[in-house]
Amino acid sequence: MATFVRALVMLSVLVGLPAAWVYYGPLPPQAQQAVDRLVAMAKGAVGWNQATAGAAVESANSNRLPAAPAFTERQAAPALIRPKAATFADRVEPMLAELRQLGVMEYALERWGAGGELYRFRCEMPLGAQAELTQLFEAVAADPQLSVEQVVAEVSQWQLAQRAGM
Numbered sequence: 001m002a003t004f005v006r007a008l009v010m011l012s013v014l015v016g017l018p019a020a021w022v023y024y025g026p027l028p029p030q031a032q033q034a035v036d037r038l039v040a041m042a043k044g045a046v047g048w049n050q051a052t053a054g055a056a057v058e059s060a061n062s063n064r065l066p067a068a069p070a071f072t073e074r075q076a077a078p079a080l081i082r083p084k085a086a087t088f089a090d091r092v093e094p095m096l097a098e099l100r101q102l103g104v105m106e107y108a109l110e111r112w113g114a115g116g117e118l119y120r121f122r123c124e125m126p127l128g129a130q131a132e133l134t135q136l137f138e139a140v141a142a143d144p145q146l147s148v149e150q151v152v153a154e155v156s157q158w159q160l161a162q163r164a165g166m
Contacts (some may be wrong), residue, residue, distance in 0.1 A: 033106070091145055095152045099123060102155055103123050105134065109148065121146035121151050125158070 106150060107123035122138035135158065139150035 017160055036108070088145065092148050097149050098152055099155060102159055103133065104155065108149075118142055119147045121147040123151055123155065125155060 017046040055078045096107065102125070104123045104125055107121070109119060109121045112118040112120035118136070118140050119142070120134065120138060121144070124134040124136055129134055137151045137154045139147040139154070141147040141150065
């Protein structure tokens with residue numbers, strides 16, 4: 001009986017959710033944020049982060065970024081001693097720290113496009129003291145680091161324009 005119930009739940013999720021997406025469209029931003037937080041809590045509860053430590057980097061805001069391909073010793077020529085290459089997280093963390101310093105509430109980097117060949121980085125900046133009103137910034141690029149750089153530049157320019165307008 002338990003197997004039947006599990007199979008029924010799985011089937012309803014596999015068929016029901018895509019059908020709801022087609023019929024109703026994507027979730028509103030607030031609902032998507034709630035779903036993202038719920039998924040993050042579920043991944044933490046089952047130890048997903050430890051199992052995929054090489055595939056995700058956790059930032060201070062609990063946003064997950066895909067890790068760049070790791071440099072392995074096998075790739076290095078035996079006669080050459082190369083310095084350890086900076087990881088994707090090492091290269092992007094200063095930019096994320098700058099975004100947090102500028103006041104960005106949330107940010108996320110995800111695969112984008114039909115085949116997942118692009119990366120989309122987005123962040124939300126609060127408008128004034130009210131956290132309910134935000135300005136959305138996003139960039140899509142073939143290189144994940146480039147998409148983060150574009151958004152950091154946009155946020156910096158936007159803040160300068162906001163300060164100039166005061």
